Amino acid sequence: MNDFDVIIIGSGLGGLLCGYILSKEGKNVCILEKNHQPGGCLQSFRRNGVDFDTGVHYIGALDEGQILNRYFRYFGLIGKIKFRKLDQNGFDIIAFDDEEYPMAMGFDNFIENLLPFFPSEKPALQNFVDALQKISKAFPLYNLEVPKDHKEDIYYNQSAYDFFNSFSITGSALPIRRMTNRKSSTSRHLLTDVLAGNNFLYAGNPGITPLYIAALINHSFISSAWRPVDGSAQISDRLTDQIRLAGGKLLTGREVSRIGIRNNSFNVTTKAGEQITADCLVSAIHPAQTLAMTDPSTLRKVFSDRIMKLKNTPSCFALFIVLKENSFPQLNYNYYFHSENSVWTAFPESAWPGSYMLYTPSCSGNNKYAKSMVIMTVMNFNEVRNWKRTSSGHRGMDYLDFKDQKTEILLTLVEKKFPGLRSKINFLDSSTPLTWRDHTGTPEGSMYGIQKDFNDPLKTTILPRTKIPNLYFTGQNINLHGVLGVTIGSVLTCGEMIGLDSLIKKIRNA
Numbered sequence: 001m002n003d004f005d006v007i008i009i010g011s012g013l014g015g016l017l018c019g020y021i022l023s024k025e026g027k028n029v030c031i032l033e034k035n036h037q038p039g040g041c042l043q044s045f046r047r048n049g050v051d052f053d054t055g056v057h058y059i060g061a062l063d064e065g066q067i068l069n070r071y072f073r074y075f076g077l078i079g080k081i082k083f084r085k086l087d088q089n090g091f092d093i094i095a096f097d098d099e100e101y102p103m104a105m106g107f108d109n110f111i112e113n114l115l116p117f118f119p120s121e122k123p124a125l126q127n128f129v130d131a132l133q134k135i136s137k138a139f140p141l142y143n144l145e146v147p148k149d150h151k152e153d154i155y156y157n158q159s160a161y162d163f164f165n166s167f168s169i170t171g172s173a174l175p176i177r178r179m180t181n182r183k184s185s186t187s188r189h190l191l192t193d194v195l196a197g198n199n200f201l202y203a204g205n206p207g208i209t210p211l212y213i214a215a216l217i218n219h220s221f222i223s224s225a226w227r228p229v230d231g232s233a234q235i236s237d238r239l240t241d242q243i244r245l246a247g248g249k250l251l252t253g254r255e256v257s258r259i260g261i262r263n264n265s266f267n268v269t270t271k272a273g274e275q276i277t278a279d280c281l282v283s284a285i286h287p288a289q290t291l292a293m294t295d296p297s298t299l300r301k302v303f304s305d306r307i308m309k310l311k312n313t314p315s316c317f318a319l320f321i322v323l324k325e326n327s328f329p330q331l332n333y334n335y336y337f338h339s340e341n342s343v344w345t346a347f348p349e350s351a352w353p354g355s356y357m358l359y360t361p362s363c364s365g366n367n368k369y370a371k372s373m374v375i376m377t378v379m380n381f382n383e384v385r386n387w388k389r390t391s392s393g394h395r396g397m398d399y400l401d402f403k404d405q406k407t408e409i410l411l412t413l414v415e416k417k418f419p420g421l422r423s424k425i426n427f428l429d430s431s432t433p434l435t436w437r438d439h440t441g442t443p444e445g446s447m448y449g450i451q452k453d454f455n456d457p458l459k460t461t462i463l464p465r466t467k468i469p470n471l472y473f474t475g476q477n478i479n480l481h482g483v484l485g486v487t488i489g490s491v492l493t494c495g496e497m498i499g500l501d502s503l504i505k506k507i508r509n510a
């Protein structure tokens, strides 16, 4: 007899959602989490008396009847988590040196709000939103339908960059003025750069990123975009409570270091030497990390070689800022800035940072002024490779100097758009790819896990069911990253274990 029906490694969103489904289905579930707080990217942390979110800043498609709302209803989250709808006429602002363009909610509204900047391009804008609708309709789980005819397959090997580039129309350069006081504008931007201007959301890479990733993410946010109020840890707290109520176990401070497989069942060892057994194993951590802990004699070499060689999406550098009281307005939108006209060239190390995403977290109470601000930009792991053998709090003075230097460069760029920001800062902390690596356990602190590649979709797509009986993957590395992507991934994984058709039926009826 094993200790549990199912062990889940990792209590990020993927692990928790699988824990919820399986314990609700009567399975005896144990989730093992290396950190002391569950949630992974949903975790929050406190600096100078203010809570910050780790990795979920806004969520799409949460309006009544929309896809995430339907999933969240099944997971018991609707009505239990506080969200605030972002600005309907500009939930994302795509900014260049001299101009700012709004990405609006609602597909007709999206067109209407961009039309003043591209007055003769209504057909192109219509084509863009039609394409997003068509692509999202082709993915069955994005419509809570049982997969059958693989209509979605054609989008796996199409390039996001080529798709956006088909809208390479020059705008009329009519600036809207939000935070800047500029009176006129000289440069003109391409519609393609505006439409792809939030590509930090999927770490867009022109030669690699598949169309479906950019399309599904944009579709969900244009449907409706929401900010968690008082932090995204509410989601993990609620799921944890529900899992425990259904009889599931969640053990924190348990880093799994070895996975033994015998007679199709699993013996998992933690770093502290604890051993736990189960009939099934769901790995909600990076697949390469999973295989590195597994006895090689139980793995097919071709399979493990393929997974170990897969590339990952880049990591990021982030500033977590506590603002002086009443010094900076609460922004009900996300601000994506690009110093180059082409948003796709935003990632080369030589031009770092090139672009950034800035937002002010939402909290209950007075909303006129922001308490805090987060600024994020892509950073390659090479920048911090010198300190790769160090752990948090013990990386040395030169690492702190490096962080200060990068902070200065980033703040100088941000102050071009938000003059005087430095004088409004009460407290500032920063994170690097090492922080992400050590917090989430992803190789080189990758933000979104395995880099899906439209040139080779078969090789870079990870399926939830593995060749090893009773071993499954879930989380952002299968299907798609992000809250919606990981939610659908958890349904795919559990569907493999308990039957997808009946699970979808239950979610539809929730």
Ligand SMILES: Cc1cc2nc3c(=O)[nH]c(=O)nc-3n(C[C@H](O)[C@H](O)[C@H](O)COP(=O)(O)OP(=O)(O)OC[C@H]3O[C@@H](n4cnc5c(N)ncnc54)[C@H](O)[C@@H]3O)c2cc1C
Residues within 6 Å of the ligand: 009, 010, 011, 012, 013, 014, 015, 032, 033, 034, 035, 038, 039, 040, 041, 042, 054, 055, 056, 057, 058, 059, 060, 254, 255, 256, 257, 284, 285, 316, 376, 439, 440, 441, 442, 446, 447, 448, 474, 475, 476, 477, 481, 482, 483, 484, 486
């Ligand atoms: C900077 C950033 C911003 C983002 N912003 C958004 C956003 O605004 N909206 C959105 O929808 N998505 C966003 N995302 C993406 C989203 O947060 C992730 O795709 C999603 O939360 C990943 O969930 P997961 O369960 O796959 O992995 P994770 O959240 O990484 O969870 C993995 C868990 O496994 C644990 N673990 C790792 N190794 C072990 C081990 N050996 N033993 C035990 N436990 C282990 C980790 O501690 C962690 O808790 C963002 C991501 C990042 C990095």
